[in-house]
Amino acid sequence: MENNSAHNVDNVRPLSVDFDLHTDGDMDFKKELAGLMIDDIWELNHAQHDSQETFYKACHKIKATLEILNDKDLNEVISQLRSPESDIAKQQEAIHMFDTLCEELVKSLTREAA
Numbered sequence: 001m002e003n004n005s006a007h008n009v010d011n012v013r014p015l016s017v018d019f020d021l022h023t024d025g026d027m028d029f030k031k032e033l034a035g036l037m038i039d040d041i042w043e044l045n046h047a048q049h050d051s052q053e054t055f056y057k058a059c060h061k062i063k064a065t066l067e068i069l070n071d072k073d074l075n076e077v078i079s080q081l082r083s084p085e086s087d088i089a090k091q092q093e094a095i096h097m098f099d100t101l102c103e104e105l106v107k108s109l110t111r112e113a114a
Contacts, residue, residue: 012111013104016070019112034113038106040065045102048081048095056082074101 023029040062047058
């Protein structure tokens with residue numbers, strides 16, 4: 001998994017989202033969509049710290065957000081967290097990376113909505 005955050009001074013991930021495609025260029029709708037995506041990411045982050053079942057349900061619930069974001073690193077770490085390995089150290093590393101990615105994506109989306 002590539003860690004782009006080491007190269008980001010502001011801890012803001014580059015987004016590959018074409019908001020114009022999803023909002024027809026409507027700035028108000030863009031802000032609303034970014035806000036909903038932020039809510040989804042935080043929900044997923046909190047679910048991960050709750051239980052495996054809650055995390056699975058949240059992944060399914062925010063599937064559209066994950067598809068729109070199309071963030072390779074986030075998708076990889078979610079796959080790791082959905083398929084826990086017996087190696088506790090690797091699992092802890094995945095949890096830390098997941099938390100970092102969520103924070104960076106929220107910062108990026110917040111900046112995009114401004």
